[in-house]
Amino acid sequence: MRVPLALLMIATPLAAAKRPTVAQLQIQVKKLTEERDSLKQRLAATDSLQQDLVAAQQARDQAKADADAARKEVEQLKANLKANASGGDTLLKDLEAARKEAEASREELAKVKAENAELRQQVAAAPREGDLVMLTRDVQPARPLNLNRATPHIKASGFFASRPTGVVVVNVLVSEKGEVLDARLLQGLPGDSPDAKAANEACVQSAKNLVFDPATSKDGNTRFKVWQGVGFYLD
Structure with a gap:
């Protein structure tokens, strides 16, 4: 029917x-x-764009936190180096490792900033x-x-x-x-x-x-x- x-x-x-x-x-x-x-x-x-922005923000915050932790570790290693000259070689190696970690964090932060800039351009771009x-x-x-x-x-x-x-x-x-x-x-x-x-x-x-x-x-x-x-x- x-x-x-x-x-x-x-x-x-x-x-x-x-x-x-x-x-x-x-x-x-x-x-x-x-x-x-x-x-x-x-x-x-x-929704998808918001999720990308949130993920980028989280990655940036994590990169900042890693960089801060690396700086604190470098400062601690420097203090230990001054207090104990006999362990200088080990501390220098740790210091170098911390420096590399800090550099990696800075590179990650730069990458996140670039991704944020690209996302902002996508939002502002006129539809085709x-x-x-x-x-x-x-x-x-x-x-x-x-x-x-x-x-x-x-x-x-x-x-x-x-x-x-x-x-x-x-x-x-x-x-x-x-x-x-x-x-x-x-x-x-x-x-x-x-x-x-x-x-x-x-x-x-x-x-x-x-x-x-x-x-x-x-x-x-x-x-x-x-x-x-x-x-x-x-x-």
């Missing part, structure tokens, strides 16, 4: 007076979903054609072209079973060519019933069949790869 469905982007008939219409609810859900999706996408897109970007005010989101052909088909598990209803949001990765490269369930129907799971999976599969006019820069001259949400309203 084919279940009537309506995408979040399609207006629905008005309901009774003094009560929110389905279209109004859909618009509210769409706005909230888009706002949430935008935040999640920004977090997902910056085909880059994966976040949906911001400077990026026009991808526009689906075949919504009518992406309607999920759901069958109830039994004759007396009620059909699933609610909102399903699928996150799709749209290439700079408008192709869906990946689709993931972002918000499914509540519960873990077989009908709910089947409805969620049907929406994910339908999202994979979408074709988009790709996301572009504000001037429309540069096409980007983006993650963005597609909502399905199951009525």
